[in-house]
Amino acid sequence: MCGIVGYVGKKEALPILINGLRRLEYRGYDSAGIVVHSGDKALVVKSVGRIDHLHEKLKGHKISGSVGIAHTRWATHGGVSHENAHPHMDCSGQLILVHNGIIENYRELKKELSSKHSFKSETDTEVLAHLIESYYDGDLRKAVEKALSKVRGTYGLVAMHTQEPNKLVAARLGSPLAIGVGDNEYYIASDTSPMLAHTQQVIFLDDGEIAEVTDKHLQLYTLEDQRVYKQAEHIDWDEAQAEKQGYDHFMLKEIFDQPTVIQDAYRGRLDLENGTAHLGGFNMNEEQLRQINRIVLIACGTASYAAMVGKYAFERLAGIPTEVDVASEFRYRDTIIDEHTLVFAVSQSGETADTIAAVKEAKRKGGVVRGIVNVVGSTIARETDGGTYIHAGPELAVASTKAYTNMVTVLLLYAIQLGRLKRLTIATGERLVKGILEIPDKMKQVLAQSEQIKALAEKYKGYGDFFFLGRGINYPVALEGSLKLKEITYIHSEAYPGGEMKHGPIALLSGEFPVMAIVTKNQLYEKMLSNVEEVRARNAPVILVATEGDEQVKSLATDIMYVPSTMELLEPLINTIPLQLFAYHMAVILGRDVDRPRNLAKSVTVE
Numbered sequence: 001m002c003g004i005v006g007y008v009g010k011k012e013a014l015p016i017l018i019n020g021l022r023r024l025e026y027r028g029y030d031s032a033g034i035v036v037h038s039g040d041k042a043l044v045v046k047s048v049g050r051i052d053h054l055h056e057k058l059k060g061h062k063i064s065g066s067v068g069i070a071h072t073r074w075a076t077h078g079g080v081s082h083e084n085a086h087p088h089m090d091c092s093g094q095l096i097l098v099h100n101g102i103i104e105n106y107r108e109l110k111k112e113l114s115s116k117h118s119f120k121s122e123t124d125t126e127v128l129a130h131l132i133e134s135y136y137d138g139d140l141r142k143a144v145e146k147a148l149s150k151v152r153g154t155y156g157l158v159a160m161h162t163q164e165p166n167k168l169v170a171a172r173l174g175s176p177l178a179i180g181v182g183d184n185e186y187y188i189a190s191d192t193s194p195m196l197a198h199t200q201q202v203i204f205l206d207d208g209e210i211a212e213v214t215d216k217h218l219q220l221y222t223l224e225d226q227r228v229y230k231q232a233e234h235i236d237w238d239e240a241q242a243e244k245q246g247y248d249h250f251m252l253k254e255i256f257d258q259p260t261v262i263q264d265a266y267r268g269r270l271d272l273e274n275g276t277a278h279l280g281g282f283n284m285n286e287e288q289l290r291q292i293n294r295i296v297l298i299a300c301g302t303a304s305y306a307a308m309v310g311k312y313a314f315e316r317l318a319g320i321p322t323e324v325d326v327a328s329e330f331r332y333r334d335t336i337i338d339e340h341t342l343v344f345a346v347s348q349s350g351e352t353a354d355t356i357a358a359v360k361e362a363k364r365k366g367g368v369v370r371g372i373v374n375v376v377g378s379t380i381a382r383e384t385d386g387g388t389y390i391h392a393g394p395e396l397a398v399a400s401t402k403a404y405t406n407m408v409t410v411l412l413l414y415a416i417q418l419g420r421l422k423r424l425t426i427a428t429g430e431r432l433v434k435g436i437l438e439i440p441d442k443m444k445q446v447l448a449q450s451e452q453i454k455a456l457a458e459k460y461k462g463y464g465d466f467f468f469l470g471r472g473i474n475y476p477v478a479l480e481g482s483l484k485l486k487e488i489t490y491i492h493s494e495a496y497p498g499g500e501m502k503h504g505p506i507a508l509l510s511g512e513f514p515v516m517a518i519v520t521k522n523q524l525y526e527k528m529l530s531n532v533e534e535v536r537a538r539n540a541p542v543i544l545v546a547t548e549g550d551e552q553v554k555s556l557a558t559d560i561m562y563v564p565s566t567m568e569l570l571e572p573l574i575n576t577i578p579l580q581l582f583a584y585h586m587a588v589i590l591g592r593d594v595d596r597p598r599n600l601a602k603s604v605t606v607e
């Protein structure tokens with residue numbers, strides 16, 4: 001949560017910072033602020049609301065300078081107000097700071113500082129600004145180091161001081177920070193998206209590191225003042241991938257990206273001849289892999305639904321007992337992990353606080369921990385001892401779509417690879433590989449129905465509650481469809497396995513409670529049809545996701561979204577798409593802020 005941008009170089013900082021904030025707005029969007037060192041002063045402008053408000057407000061100021069920092073906020077400590085917006089300053093107004101994370105001991109620090117310092121906001125960040133002030137004697141990096149030695153909590157921060165006008169100091173513990181390396185210029189940000197227009201050479205700060213950046217040098221240290229030397233990494237993502245490219249919303253673009261980006265997830269990893277997949281990320285030899293006797297998948301939200309698809313695949317193809325654990329529960333349970341347990345952390349951002357904590361816990365217990373991550377260089381990618389990038393490209397809408405698809409794909413590839421070492425026949429392996437190669441065209445067929453799905457959303461826009469039903473491999477699809485609908489339309493919705501309805505939830509059904517059921521032709525088809533009959537008997541409107549050409553379902557449905565058939569294990573790659581489109585169109589029709597729904601942030605970097 002919260003996005004940070006910093007620039008030091010020779011160019012005008014203001015447009016770089018504003019454009020950078022726009023890239024990071026998905027991380028939080030309740031207030032924003034900016035500071036540019038201009039002449040001998042630092043000019044701070046803040047505003048409640050979106051970056052557009054800040055931009056408007058900036059039009060009334062003359063700001064020129066080539067050093068600055070900026071912040072977009074997702075409130076944790078202190079409400080949404082001008083005072084609580086970042087940047088925060090010390091008493092003198094010379095030390096200015098932006099911060100992402102939580103200073104857990106801010107109350108005690110505030111108490112200690114309050115006799116000599118006056119506070120303007122309710123935030124933990126302002127306490128940090130005053131703490132740094134109390135150590136400042138002309139060397140900003142040293143003062144930040146000393147202050148951070150007193151702090152408990154998490155931070156990605158960037159500080160500047162008017163007495164050292166060409167310098168930024170950045171530090172990280174638990175909240176991500178990357179530094180883009182240009183030609184005598186540096187870009188600092190919470191992720192690489194603000195810097196892609198300027199450079200693809202990036203240094204990722206690790207926990208406990210602090211950077212001193214001027215237009216002439218970048219020096220890295222540990223918090224114990226030891227020099228650290230790192231090479232910049234080349235980032236493949238380019239600026240164009242982070243644009244809407246003519247679509248009305250990032251979410252729609254990302255839904256339509258799926259037939260293309262799924263190919264990036266499997267390219268070079270499929271082996272049709274041997275009916276298998278090759279992912280280097282296991283970092284284990286075949287003997288070690290054969291000894292894996294349990295798999296645990298840890299993730300949150302949409303990533304956890306992708307992980308559920310992985311569970312079905314690992315169990316069916318490799319015969320390995322597999323559990324999915326929501327990371328926020330895993331970290332506080334007495335989970336049983338040993339050296340034969342393979343743990344996958346699944347995350348788009350690679351920065352989800354609960355998933356990171358669960359990774360650390362699984363490692364402490366001796367598990368083999370691997371990452372399935374989208375953002376290159378992110379914390380989970382670095383904390384795990386191997387794993388695979390899903391290559392979905394930048395996903396900027398808060399609601400995850402293409403990252404889900406690519407997570408499912410990579411999990412399927414892992415399951416096929418493990419399966420071939422265990423019990424999967426070459427013939428079934430081949431069919432799966434062929435099936436995956438056909439998915440992009442089948443996805444396009446579903447996407448071509450976008451306008452019909454929009455008409456359906458129009459028809460159902462007046463309903464305040466929805467049910468999503470699925471069984472087997474389509475149960476996670478129902479969960480994902482329901483999450484998409486509620487997070488971007490704010491309509492109440494629930495997802496259940498079809499057979500579970502009659503154990504309670506069916507009491508809710510009436511003509512006012514539409515049910516979206518996934519009834520594609522797989523081994524549970526007949527069972528699902530019976531569940532749909534039960535729904536119809538309660539007069540609930542029924543919208544079906546059904547296999548193309550299935551005439552039988554017509555008599556059961558109020559409306560149908562047809563999808564091409566594929567192998568059962570691959571169905572989530574196709575069946576989720578109409579549900580994404582339904583949620584998207586519904587949100588647009590209801591006038592919601594599709595890409596930035598209320599109360600949410602893309603990366604949940606706090607507990």
Ligand code: M6R
Nearest residue numbers: 301302303347348349352399400
């Ligand atoms: O970055 P992650 O994949 O770890 O994020 C996990 C969830 O926060 C995320 O999937 C969330 O549920 C999305 N808003 C769903 O669309």
